[in-house]
Amino acid sequence: MLADKIIFTGLQCLGIPYVFNAPSDQTDKFDCSSLIQYIFRVNGISLPRNSRQQFEIGLPISFSHIQKGDLLFFTTEKRKNRRGPSKIGHVGIYIGNGEMLHTYRPKNKVTISKLNSYWKAVFVMAKRVI
Incomplete structure (x- = not known):
């Protein structure tokens, strides 16, 4: 299944710096969207x-x-009052079991996070591209 291959590829990136x-x-450092x-x-x-x-793409x-x-697309403190795509400030991949693979500034590396109350509060929308 393509989703499993995508997740496998992402897991190979764990620990790469943000x-x-x-x-x-480059593959020696990523931000959320380049990952x-x-x-x-x-x-x-x-x-x-x-x-x-x-x-702007996907279902x-x-x-x-x-x-x-x-x-999975999220807003940020700076962008939360904007509309449309300009509201988006972060992206990750859903990997199942209530978790996502992503990279962001506070963690400073590719990591897995639980979709906890924080992430649910800043969630904007998911898109399916596969």
């Missing part, structure tokens, strides 16, 4: 470079219907 605006042609772009590219799916562009999915491999 760097804001990391170039998309997503890389994982999907390795598995034959071309995605745009940043999270707002990635948000919208509600939180209650997310499946492995879905992209």
